[in-house]
Amino acid sequence: MDWLRMPPLAALRAFSAFAEAGNVVAAGQALNVSHAAISQQLRTLERHLDAVLLDRSGRALVLTPQGQQLARALALGFGAIGAAVEALSRDSAARPLQVTLTPTFAVHWLMPRLASFREAHPEIDLVLDPRSDLADPAPGGMDVAIRFGLGAWPGLEAEPLMAAPLSVVAAPGLLDGREVTCPEDLLDLPWLQDLGTTEAAKWFREQGVEGAVRTRITLPGDLLLDAVREGQGVAVTVRPFTAADLKSGRMVELFTSDGGHGYHIVTHPGVQRPAAKAFVAWLRREGQLPRSMAE
Numbered sequence: 001m002d003w004l005r006m007p008p009l010a011a012l013r014a015f016s017a018f019a020e021a022g023n024v025v026a027a028g029q030a031l032n033v034s035h036a037a038i039s040q041q042l043r044t045l046e047r048h049l050d051a052v053l054l055d056r057s058g059r060a061l062v063l064t065p066q067g068q069q070l071a072r073a074l075a076l077g078f079g080a081i082g083a084a085v086e087a088l089s090r091d092s093a094a095r096p097l098q099v100t101l102t103p104t105f106a107v108h109w110l111m112p113r114l115a116s117f118r119e120a121h122p123e124i125d126l127v128l129d130p131r132s133d134l135a136d137p138a139p140g141g142m143d144v145a146i147r148f149g150l151g152a153w154p155g156l157e158a159e160p161l162m163a164a165p166l167s168v169v170a171a172p173g174l175l176d177g178r179e180v181t182c183p184e185d186l187l188d189l190p191w192l193q194d195l196g197t198t199e200a201a202k203w204f205r206e207q208g209v210e211g212a213v214r215t216r217i218t219l220p221g222d223l224l225l226d227a228v229r230e231g232q233g234v235a236v237t238v239r240p241f242t243a244a245d246l247k248s249g250r251m252v253e254l255f256t257s258d259g260g261h262g263y264h265i266v267t268h269p270g271v272q273r274p275a276a277k278a279f280v281a282w283l284r285r286e287g288q289l290p291r292s293m294a295e
Contacts, residue, residue, distance in 0.1 A: 007044075007045050007048040007049060008041075008044065008045075008048070010041055011041045011042070011044045011045040011048065012045065012074060013031065013041075013078070014027065014031065014033075014037075014038050014041035014042060014045070015041070015042055015045050015053065015067075015070065015071070015074065016071065016074040016075065016078055017030045017031050017038070018038060018042060018061070019063060019067070019071035019074070019075070020075070023060065023061070024038040024039050024042075024061070042054060042061075049070075051066050052064050052066065052067075053066055053067035053070060054067055096124075096125035096126060096127045097124055097125065097126050097127065097143050097144070097273070097275040097276060097279055098127045098129065098141065098142045098143050098144075099126065099127070099128050099129065099142070099143065099144045099145070099146070099279065100129045100130075100131060100135040100137075100142050100144075100145045100146070101128065101129070101130060101131075101145065101146040101147075102130065102131070102132060102146070102147075102148060102194070102221055103130040103131070103132065103194070103220050103221035103222040104194065104221035104222060104224060104225075104237070104238075104241065105146055105148070105263060106128060106130040106222065107130075107221075107222040108225070108240075108241040109162070109240070109241070109263075110128070110146075113286050116282075116286070117279065117282050120278075120282065121275075121278050121279075121282075124275045124278065124279070126279075129142070130221075130222070131196070132194050132195050132196030132197055132220075132221060133196050134147065136155075136156065136268070137156065137266060137267050137268040138268050139268060139270070143267070143272070143273060143275070143276040143279070144265065144266070144267055144276055144279055144280060144283075145265075145266040145267075146161065146263055146264070146265060146266070146283075147263070147264050147266050148164065148238070148261065148262070148263050148264075149261065149262075149264065150259075150260050150261060151260075151262070151264050153266060155269075156266050156267065156268060156269070157266070157267050157268070157269055158264040158265065158266045159264060159265050159284075160262055160263075160264055160265075161262070161263045161264055161265050161283055161284075161287045162240065162262055162263045162287050163258075163261075163262040164238035164239065164240055164261055164262045164263055165238065165239045165256055165257060165258040165259075165261060166203070166236060166237075166238060166239075166256065166257050166258075166259070166261055167236070167237055167238060167239040167242055167253050167255075167256045168186075168203065168234060168235070168236055168253070168254045168255040168256070169228055169234070169235060169237060169242050169245070169246070169251045169252065169253055169254065170189070170228065170231075170233070170234040170235075170251065170252060170254060171228060171229060171230065171231035171250065171251055171252075172249065172251075172252055173231040174189065174231040174232075174233070174234070175252065180254050183203075183204060183207040183209045183255070184209055186213075186234055186254070187204075187209070187212070187213055187214065188214050189213070189214065189233065189234050190213075190214065190215045190216070190217060190232065190233040190234070191213045191215070191216050191217070191233050191234050191235065192216075192217050192218075192219065192224055192227050192228060192232060192233035192234065192235040193216055193217075193218055193224075193235065193236070194218075194219075194220070194221040194224055195218055195219060195220050195221065199235075199236040200213055200216060200234075200235075200236060201213075202236075203236045206257075207255075215233075216233075217232060217233055224237065225237065225241065225242065225245070228245075228251060229245065229250050229251065234254070238261070239253075239256060265280055265283055265284070267280065
């Protein structure tokens with residue numbers, strides 16, 4: 001199809017509305033424009049097609065045979081478009097809201113709060129995909145991602161949800177009274193790291209330490225803090241998830257660094273589905289509440 005030869009869509013829509021309504025006033029009301037605008041679009045269409053679509057000899061405008069032919073074609077075309085749009089809208093509304101996030105964030109932040117979202121939006125089906133690797137939000141796929149970092153992911157939109165300084169923690173029993181004054185003091189201890197990440201090695205590099213840790217235990221993020229509590233190793237995590245353990249003495253914080261790290265709400269650019277908008281709005285509210293209010 002030669003799209004360059006197609007008449008303007010506004011003119012075709014105005015003509016279709018006129019053919020359906022029978023007069024320019026009703027057509028204007030249907031499209032929320034003036035009857036003068038409808039008349040102008042009809043003349044534009046005739047000029048573009050170099051065809052007489054309307055008989056203006058009588059008191060009222062009447063479709064010519066050519067106009068009737070075009071009206072039938074447009075009724076079929078716009079009808080098919082309308083049916084397709086309605087079907088797509090139904091499919092989009094019925095598709096579950098898909099959220100990708102780290103296992104650690106899912107267990108320690110989202111799950112304790114999720115009941116309030118379900119109470120506010122019982123009509124939204126939710127699919128949580130806890131994973132350590134990054135899954136990009138995209139139309140028709142993941143709707144929302146919750147990511148840890150500095151907030152810069154090319155091609156995506158990110159807004160801060162929660163500040164989360166990095167924290168190096170261990171159980172007192174693992175340290176067994178040893179004095180830790182520099183990162184090198186931890187090289188001979190076992191380290192725990194989230195599956196799919198290299199947080200331990202990355203942290204040592206950032207501290208300028210070239211030596212390698214003695215042993216590493218890699219496990220899913222939702223098990224990481226349990227393993228730290230049991231004294232199985234040292235771990236790099238985020239302070240908000242260890243506050244209760246640090247207060248109770250189950251863990252000790254050996255090092256911490258802010259550096260602007262935090263969790264972010266990440267979406268693809270453009271218009272979001274209503275379900276995604278509702279979830280993002282809920283995340284914003286929960287991110288502003290004290291923990292005691294959000295639980």
